Amino acid sequence: MADTGIGTPAQLKDPNYTPPIAKAIPLGIQHVLAMFVSNVTPAIIIAGAAGFGFGSNSPDFPSLIYMIQMSMLFAGIATLFQTIGFGPVGARLPIVQGTSFAFLPIMIPLVAGKGVEALPALFGGVVLGGLFHASLGTVIGKIRFALPPLVTGLVVTMIGLALVKVGIQYAAGGVPAVDKPEYGSLLNWSVAGIVILVTLGLKFFARGMLSVSAVLIGLLAGYAVAYLLGMVSFANVERAAVFQVPAPFHFGFEFSLAAVVGFCLMAFVSAVETVGDVSGITKGGAGREATDKEIAGATYADGFGTAIAGIFGALPNTSFSQNVGLIAMTGVMSRHVVTIGAIFLIFCGLVPKVGAIISTVPIEVLGGGVIVMFGMVVAAGISMLSDVDWNRRNMVIFAVALSLGLGLQLEPKALQYLPDTLRILMTSGLLPAAFIAIVLNLVLPEHLSEESTEEVSGGLAGHGAGLKNDPAE
Structure with missing residues (x-):
């Protein structure tokens, strides 16, 4: 096969190959676009559950901007753990890390209605659960027998089922309250519906990057309509700083048995998910099975990436499955391409104005996107159950x-x-x-x-x- 301009077939299957920089940069940005919405959404959901989410007039609202900022920054750092690695940590493969949906059913009850006062215990659980997750790297190959498709498929399906209610609430106007008579209005559902329709249209009738970024483009379409309807405010963007270095223990640190036990138990699920993603990358990108060293390294990176993220106020990280499909689609196995995407995420995470702009997205617009995303989680679980x-x-x-x-x-x-x-x-x-x-x-x-x-x-x-x-x- 002739050279495609990116590399020869043999080079494209080599994780250590670096494509020409003019090709590598857009390929790296493409990975970021594929995961961007899913990466920041969990922080938004947790902030909303705690009581300082979108549309809030609480003085704690800047905490949402900070959590969005940390989601981007530590997704990038955790991705570097995977692509570059250090010691036994990292698979040295093109694995994109991002904030995990899997932990949301555990986190929401921990913070529900408690405001920022609940966050120290939450992040205590993230840190300790992350360290436990990292320890699974030593035994991950030996415990897979206890997690066949029957178990993992059920768990993934349950994750989606636990979250679909959130999607409906957001599309209707946020968590319902007696002082929100507009909850469930035709206007709210119309904006959410536009997001869903554009997303489905691109996913089924477009190809290439338009299809991969269908959710993102759908959100942008809904955002444009919401702006024209006067539903968007930029007040918080003006107040946000241009640059900010993250502070360790920004929200504090507290030991909560429920949080620690919950995060440790979910670490098993996240570790198995990562094993599947690593296997998917090596099969789809290089046509081979993942080695034990790669699987262990990926699990170490998952855990340590989560623990460090928790110290600075970010939620648990895991490998992102949508980027596995992107590698299979592009045929580019280069870990250095994903490294470029990670650097872009880190840059965004150091600029609070990026988080502030994301926070201007109306909750109804986000609702349309998460209805699709959470439905896909359920579908992924059912797909896993098809192997039973x-x-x-x-x-x-x-x-x-x-x-x-x-x-x-x-x-x-x-x-x-x-x-x-x-x-x-x-x-x-x-x-x-x-x-x-x-x-x-x-x-x-x-x-x-x-x-x-x-x-x-x-x-x-x-x-x-x-x-x-x-x-x-």
Whole structure:
């Protein structure tokens, strides 16, 4: 195959190859555009849950700008951990790190309605959970047996299901309150609908960078409409500084058992997600399996990147799956291309005005974007579940874990008499579902007896596409 102007086929599969700088810079920026919205959204959601989110008149509103700023800065730094590495840390592959959605179901109950006073405990959990996450690099290859697609698919699906409510609330005008009569108005839904329509149109009918950046362009379209309707204010942009160096323990540091336990348990899920992303990069970009050294290095970088981010007021980082698909699409395996994108993120993170501009996006516009993003999380979980052998044993595991996990999340008052720490962990829905699925998968026999499965299935066993009878029956 002839040289494409970026490199020869052999060079493009080499992580250590650097394309010509005129090609490498736009390729690096492309990686940033693909993950930018997803990267800053968790900080916005946590600030909103705590009570100082978009449209807030609270004196704590600058804390949102700072959290957005740190999301960009430490996504860039964590990405450098992966692409450049140091010692055993880093896969030395084109892995883009960003703020993880997976931890949101754990973080929201910790901060709900508590303002910035809840943040010291939150970031204490981020730091300690990150260090635990890094320690998983030593054993990640040995614990994967406990996390088959049945478990990981269920967990990812639960993450999406836990977040779809947030998307609807944002599209309707933010977290509902008695003093917001415009909540759910046609105007709010119209702006969110424009974002969804533009995103879907580009995703299905465009190609290349337009398709990859569909959510970002959809948000820009919604933002333009919102601006014309007078829904955008730039007051905070004028007050924001031009340059700011992050301060360690900006929000303080506090030990909370619920936060630490929650972040440590979710570290398993995040670590397995990273293993999948590393494997996807090496298969899609180089046509080979990931080495144990690369998987361990990526896990170390995940954990240490999260711990350092927490010290400075940023949320947990993980590898971003959308960038895995971008590598497969472009065919460029160069880690140095992603390094350029990381440097761009770091620059944005040092300029508070960038965070202030992002904070001008109306909540309804963001709602349209996150409806799509969170729906895609659910779809990704269902896709993972498609690899499951749906025999009766696995159906029982999935049914019990989903019913209890989702049920406790929907009706948190059912556990109102539990101690606060245990109640927060259980009503997240995600952790009880994951725990039940892991334990049942390890202890239940490979084949349930015919009598027990018939009682559970209620006469439906064996009917419908995708259902399989146990071989032993």
